[in-house]
Structure formats: structure tokens, C-alpha cells
Amino acid sequence: MNVVAYYRVSTKSQGDSGLGLEAQREYIETAAKANGWNIVGEFVESGVSGSIPLEERPEGSKAISLCKESKAPLVVAKLDRLSRDVEHIAGLMKRLTFKVATMPNADTLQLHLFAMLAEQERTFIAQRTKDALASLKQRAEGGDVVSQEKIERRSQALAKGRTEANRAKAHAVVGSRVNSFHASVQPHLEACLYRGLKSLREVAECLNARGVATSRGGQWSAIQVSRVMQSLSLSFVQE
Incomplete structure (x- = not known):
């Protein structure tokens, strides 16, 4: 069976150093050998x-x-490489076949349960971080010098993250994602337009009928079609 491998690390430093990626690749390659998968692409x-x-x-x-x-399933090393959000995982299950190397024989129900556990763990981590910060602030206010220094370092780190350069970089990343998505739907849009459709609503219905999802995985509307057509400088075919 052909499969497409997908690897993700959350920080650029992990990607540059290979930390995390090597382990993910090992998981997938091991699962591929054990299950007879042929990896036809890696991202x-x-x-x-x-x-x-x-x-x-x-x-x-x-x-x-x-x-x-x-017509190949997507393979990830662990479920959280796709997402820790149950709703997102559930939506992907409806539109895409995927497998997880660490549990290659898991069915849809089991994957959904693991997604719920991953989301719950994310909630626990967020709460532990919040509680730890509150405790740190309380000790700092009580005169603990070490806690005060930790609070100061954290404030400096947050301030650094809000620099104009970082904001510009974030906008650039978002723009790149948008452009990438628009490029992926352009062939489908052009195919609908070449059918001689004359309204945004008809084009939206055409995209939905072809199974093309919006950037958020939903159904197309006329206004969404209009925005993408303007971005790609596409217009209705003139007879």
C-alpha cells in the first residue's frame, strides 16, 4: 500500500537540528516495513x-x-503531529484517510479516543503552567529573589517576542499559508470557470461538488469564492 509521510516539529530550531524529526522518521519507517507500506512522498x-x-x-x-x-493515506508518527484538537481530528477523518505509525492498526473509534486524550493532556498542561505561574508570582510578591528573577526573565522573553520584526515574520508566515492554499485550489477553480459558470454561487457549488474544502475544511460560499478569485486574478470566462 502506498502512503504519504508527514513530519512536523513546532519550533524551527528543532527542524534545523533534526531533533524530533529523526524519531518521527524512524517510527514511520519501522511501521512501513512491518506493514508493507510504500512511502511515495515525504513532507x-x-x-x-x-x-x-x-x-x-x-x-x-x-x-x-x-x-x-x-489515493494514498497520510501517515504520521504520532497523532499529535496532526493536531491535539478533537474537532480538527474528527474533521480530517471525514475528508482524509490517515494512519498513525505508533498504532498502525487503530480504527476510527480508537483514533478519536486518542485524540480526546491528547486534547485533555493539552488542557492539563495549560492549567499546570497557569498554576505554576501563579505560585511563582505569589513567591515573588513575598520577597523571594529567585522567583522575582524568573518573573523578570519571563517578562523580557515575552517582550522580545512582541517586537515588530517578529510580528512581521508572523504576518509573512500567515501570508505564505494563504498563498499555498490558494495555489492548491486554483486548478479546481479554473476547471469550474472553464465550464462556463457565470455566478459566484455556481462556482461555490461546483467546488463543493468536487469535494474541494475551504482552508478551514468547510463548504464554499459565494463570498469565499470571490476573495480567492480576486487573490488569483481569475475572472469568469467570456464567450
Whole structure:
């Protein structure tokens, strides 16, 4: 069976150093040998958060396109490489066949349960971080010098993260994702337009009938079609 491999690390430093990626690749290669999978494509996402929908990630959208083109399932090392959000995982299950190397024989129900556990763990981590910060602030206010220094370092780190350069970089990343998505739907849009359709609503219905999802995995509307057509400088075919 042909499969498409997808790897993701949340920070660019992990991607540059190979930390995390090597382990993910080992998981998938081991599962491929054990289950007779033939890896026909590999996509590496570096410095991209799991909170971003797969179809909105630069490499994620390419991986999905290859999966549809080759009619092959997507394979990840662990479920959280796709997402820790249950709703996102459930939506992917409806639109894409995927397998997890660490549990290659898991069915849809089991994957959904693991997604629920992953989301719960994310909630626990967030709460532990919040509680730890509250405790740190309390000690700092009580005169603990070490706690005060930790609070100061954290404040400096947050301030650094809000620099204009970082904001510009974030906008550039978002723009890249949008452009990548628009490029992926352009052939489908052009195919609908070449059929002689004359309204945005008809084009939206055409895209939905072809199974092309929006960037958020939903159905197309006339206004969404209008925005993408303007971005791609597409117009209705003149007779």
C-alpha cells in the first residue's frame, strides 16, 4: 500500500537540528516495513504549531494534495503531529484517510479516543503552567529573589517576542499559508470557470461538488469564492 509521510516539529530550531524529526522518521519507517507500506512522498513541517489546521500548513496542504492524487493515506508518527484538537481530528477523518505509525492498526473509534486524550493532556498542561505561574508570582510578591528573577526573565522573553520584526515574520508566515492554499485550489477553480459558470454561487457549488474544502475544511460560499478569485486574478470566462 502506498502512503504519504508527514513530519512536523513546532519550533524551527528543532527542524534545523533534526531533533524530533529523526524519531518521527524512524517510527514511520519501522511501521512501513512491518506493514508493507510504500512511502511515495515525504513532507516536513518545521516551526509550525499543531493548532494550525493541517490544510492551512504549507507542507500539510501539499501532503493532502498528494494523498488525493495518489489515493494514498497520510501517515504520521504520532497523532499529535496532526493536531491535539478533537474537532480538527474528527474533521480530517471525514475528508482524509490517515494512519498513525505508533498504532498502525487503530480504527476510527480508537483514533478519536486518542485524540480526546491528547486534547485533555493539552488542557492539563495549560492549567499546570497557569498554576505554576501563579505560585511563582505569589513567591515573588513575598520577597523571594529567585522567583522575582524568573518573573523578570519571563517578562523580557515575552517582550522580545512582541517586537515588530517578529510580528512581521508572523504576518509573512500567515501570508505564505494563504498563498499555498490558494495555489492548491486554483486548478479546481479554473476547471469550474472553464465550464462556463457565470455566478459566484455556481462556482461555490461546483467546488463543493468536487469535494474541494475551504482552508478551514468547510463548504464554499459565494463570498469565499470571490476573495480567492480576486487573490488569483481569475475572472469568469467570456464567450
